[in-house]
Amino acid sequence: MHYYSLGKIPRKRHTQFRKENGDLYHEELFSTEGFDNNASLLYHVNAPTQILQVGDPKDVKPKTVHDRQLKHRCLLGFQIEPTDDYLLSRKPVLINGDCKIILAAPKKGNKDYFFKNADADEVIFIHQGNGKIRTQYGNLNFKYGDYIVLPRGTIYSIEFNDENNRLLIVESYSPLVTPKRYRNQFGQLMEHSPFCERDIIKPTELETYDDKGEYLFYIKKQDALYPYHYQGHPFDVIGWDGYVYPYIFSIHDFEPITGRIHQPPPVHQTFAARGFVICSFVPRLYDYHPQAIPAPYNHSNIDSDEVLYYVDGDFMSRDNVEKGMITLHPGGIPHGPHPGTVEKSIGKKETGELAVMIDTFRPLLMTNHAVDIENKDYYKSWIK
Numbered sequence: 001m002h003y004y005s006l007g008k009i010p011r012k013r014h015t016q017f018r019k020e021n022g023d024l025y026h027e028e029l030f031s032t033e034g035f036d037n038n039a040s041l042l043y044h045v046n047a048p049t050q051i052l053q054v055g056d057p058k059d060v061k062p063k064t065v066h067d068r069q070l071k072h073r074c075l076l077g078f079q080i081e082p083t084d085d086y087l088l089s090r091k092p093v094l095i096n097g098d099c100k101i102i103l104a105a106p107k108k109g110n111k112d113y114f115f116k117n118a119d120a121d122e123v124i125f126i127h128q129g130n131g132k133i134r135t136q137y138g139n140l141n142f143k144y145g146d147y148i149v150l151p152r153g154t155i156y157s158i159e160f161n162d163e164n165n166r167l168l169i170v171e172s173y174s175p176l177v178t179p180k181r182y183r184n185q186f187g188q189l190m191e192h193s194p195f196c197e198r199d200i201i202k203p204t205e206l207e208t209y210d211d212k213g214e215y216l217f218y219i220k221k222q223d224a225l226y227p228y229h230y231q232g233h234p235f236d237v238i239g240w241d242g243y244v245y246p247y248i249f250s251i252h253d254f255e256p257i258t259g260r261i262h263q264p265p266p267v268h269q270t271f272a273a274r275g276f277v278i279c280s281f282v283p284r285l286y287d288y289h290p291q292a293i294p295a296p297y298n299h300s301n302i303d304s305d306e307v308l309y310y311v312d313g314d315f316m317s318r319d320n321v322e323k324g325m326i327t328l329h330p331g332g333i334p335h336g337p338h339p340g341t342v343e344k345s346i347g348k349k350e351t352g353e354l355a356v357m358i359d360t361f362r363p364l365l366m367t368n369h370a371v372d373i374e375n376k377d378y379y380k381s382w383i384k
Contacts, residue, residue, distance in 0.1 A: 007206045007239025032175045040242025045210045046232035055227035062092040064365040074378030077324035086110040093370040096362045098275030102169035109158040113216040116155045120171035124148040129165030133158045137245045138203030145251045155234045174274035194255045201248040209233035256284035279357040295345035298336030304359045313352035339384045
């Protein structure tokens with residue numbers, strides 16, 4: 001991301017910065033991938049190291065299903081049962097060594113504890129619901145269609161305005177960034193990028209608490225949840241600056257790239273990470289060559305697994321699409337439009353589809369949660 005600052009900070013980094021009573025604020029470097037990548041400096045009222053108690057970890061490692069069948073899959077995501085607790089609502093469905101794809105239907109947030117994912121960056125896509133996410137960097141209000149991007153190690157609590165919430169969450173074991181081809185050498189998003197800095201919603205409402213007590217954190221590390229009790233309130237930051245912070249980008253602000261003939265999936269790319277990409281399919285005009293075929297061509301994805309999460313609208317290449325449905329087209333076998341949809345697409349001028357695509361370059365494994373919501377006959381859906 002780009003440089004941003006919120007609250008009060010000293011003129012020079014790593015220098016004395018004192019409170020009104022003369023005590024020093026506590027500086028913390030928050031960096032990704034050591035000291036070689038992006039970082040922010042946070043200034044705490046109290047030392048962020050005051051641990052009162054550490055509880056026994058809880059194993060949350062997903063249970064993978066060793067079904068070695070190479071076939072197209074379909075998961076009915078809205079069959080994930082709503083759950084009161086935010087952390088308990090998170091159900092991993094597809095995983096590999098680079099990422100986890102998670103579905104969640106939380107009725108409530110986590111107002112009784114704080115959460116920190118020390119394993120992975122998170123992208124929380126809001127399919128249904130709205131509310132506020134509070135972090136040590138400040139607060140963000142979210143709504144339908146928002147991607148909430150949380151760098152690993154961000155302490156947060158999430159609040160929903162009602163109980164009807166559906167989330168798609170992607171955990172990334174490497175930093176999530178904007179695609180390199182959209183940025184110049186200084187990191188600015190260039191003119192051909194489908195979004196720009198004005199579309200990025202940064203934290204506001206920096207809440208600074210100088211409170212002592214016993215504050216419960218759940219820290220996720222190596223697929224275990226560790227309960228920690230800290231003496232100071234986690235949101236005691238008086239100010240910060242840098243390049244690492246949570247932000248929101250709305251799928252509705254993605255400006256589609258179109259052409260005279262059908263454009264390949266990379267034109268929809270929104271985020272990049274090691275081992276996978278995230279793309280946004282949004283309402284757009286169809287191809288305008290007089291002989292154009294708007295429906296996508298058959299694709300033999302040898303090198304990647306393609307996951308498509310259906311959000312809203314009509315999909316010209318698929319039959320019987322439901323909101324919250326996930327299709328997995330694994331590497332090694334071709335996939336393409338359903339029978340009849342190619343001919344039907346000819347002459348159409350636009351599409352209202354809304355979807356999130358995740359392409360991974362290592363195979364994905366299904367979990368027990370995925371098996372519970374699978375449409376097992378999906379692979380036959382190309383037969384008339």
